[in-house]
Amino acid sequence: MIRILAKMAENAAKRLKISDSGVTIGTHNGHFHADEALAVHMLRQLPTYTSASLVRTRDPALLATCHTVVDVGGEYDASQNRYDHHQRSFTTTFPGRPTKLSSAGLVYLHFGQALVANYLKQNEDSEDVSVVWRKIYESFIEALDAHDNGISAYDPDAIAAGGIEKRFSDGGFGLGAVVGRLNPNWNDDLPSDPVEAQAAEDARFETASKRIGEEFDRDLAYYTSAWLPARAIVQAAYAKRQEFDPEGRVMVLEGQSVPWKDHLYSLEEEQKTEDKKKVLYVLYPEKPTPDAKWRIQAVPVTQDSFQSRKALPEPWRGARDSALDEITGVPGGVFIHASGFIGGNKTFEGAKALADKACSF
Incomplete structure (x- = not known):
């Protein structure tokens, strides 16, 4: 199973082709979301993308010049580093999970094992890497995939049929809100110059990407340095119960x-x-x-x-x-x-x- 998953996700390094001009990540401009913000952050944790520049645009000609494109372009083709999920034909899910992927899930599907392997200093096909890779998807990434694709954590019809009502507001705060609330408000003053306005928006996106990235990094650190070592201890205790x-x-x-x-x-x-x-x-x-x-x-x-x-x-x-x-x-x-x-x-x-x-x- 480990080798099947590893082959499916591929070794990220084999697909990366670096041009003489360096690596550029492309995503869409305008209102930004948690999935592409995290996708960009995760890519930047890999050696190939450490110094990657970012282009936020919907211009197909400009996107075509980018080494890697996430959440825009209408194409999912890992061999070409294209990771969009908005096309009607897209149905990809993480192995063993039912939730349709967002750009965060797509990038994690293909590069997550490399991220975990780098952190653990192990080969991508090791059992530890596979276990943590799956766990982080289920505990963190899947929630973003569901949020971006409009999938509720609970069946709305079942909740309505059961007469279940929310007792209080939780402020609508979740992983999606970590990024969403960093978009400008409708009545914020924005630069009148289009170039300046885009630069201001891009700066907000960079802040959002860093913010959701910090949460991801905390999860990665926890599951590799605390959760994984605990697994062996609990296994031993369970065997002796x-x-x-x-x-x-x-x-x-x-x-x-x-x-x-x-x-x-x-x-x-x-x-x-x-x-x-x-x-x-x-x-x-x-x-x-x-x-x-x-x-x-x-x-x-x-x-x-x-x-x-x-x-x-x-x-x-x-x-x-x-x-x-x-x-x-x-x-x-x-x-x-x-x-x-x-x-x-x-x-x-x-x-x-x-x-x-x-x-x-």
């Missing part, structure tokens, strides 16, 4: 806590774990020292859910210290959160005893 509970319902992160939710759900899905054998509680030390207190955390139903698969027992909730010890019968209690999603004990043995009791409560 039956040492702590015969049904595998308790997972212990020995040594220190790491981001575990995403990896746990993936492992359960990959191994087709039965519902009755899915992890209910995760135990981990508060800090990587021998005298550390331990936490017990109920696994959420989903990554972002406030609902737990099995919250800690209701009689325990809100209790602390000796009062908690009396209720649970387990010494060393620190607290149980009022919602039952997390608690603490002074020792691993205490946290493990709480997990055992909670599993059978």
Whole structure:
């Protein structure tokens, strides 16, 4: 699978043809969006495009002189470095995902593995590169693709049928707004000279590209330097979970806590774990020292859910210290959160005893 994806996305370096005059990236002028702003940023992180100049125009003759064109031109042809998605015939999606790509998704599809590989200092066809490449698409790029193509995160008909109404405004803020709000307002004073007006607009675009790029760079840094190393630790803990509970319902992160939710759900899905054998509680030390207190955390139903698969027992909730010890019968209690999603004990043995009791409560 890794090699198939790598071949499909291609090694970016093989397609890049540098002219004597250097590399120019072309995109459209006028109102700008998050997808082309990020596409330009991502290209500029690659050696070939580090010093690339940018042309913002809709003039076909001028676009034809550009080395690479994104989000304009009505053509998708990776062999010619043309990455537009507005033509009616365009239906390309990222492997295994349903969302039609925008220019951000197209550039990431073809150059994302090179970006990740450069960051990890690994070959593009390595397993680590493939895992991070897919994860960043799903966690970051796909939202931009959907936003630009007018695809809702939820089925509007299903929401209407369920009578679900939004309780409050979130300000309309999302990845698209990071860029969109940097366009000029309708009543802003703009230069009367067309050349000056275009220069001012281009400057705004450069600011927007840098802004959305900073968010992308943060995600890239996180998933390569924190999320990926945590994956191996969670894999090891998941493999050992039956040492702590015969049904595998308790997972212990020995040594220190790491981001575990995403990896746990993936492992359960990959191994087709039965519902009755899915992890209910995760135990981990508060800090990587021998005298550390331990936490017990109920696994959420989903990554972002406030609902737990099995919250800690209701009689325990809100209790602390000796009062908690009396209720649970387990010494060393620190607290149980009022919602039952997390608690603490002074020792691993205490946290493990709480997990055992909670599993059978």
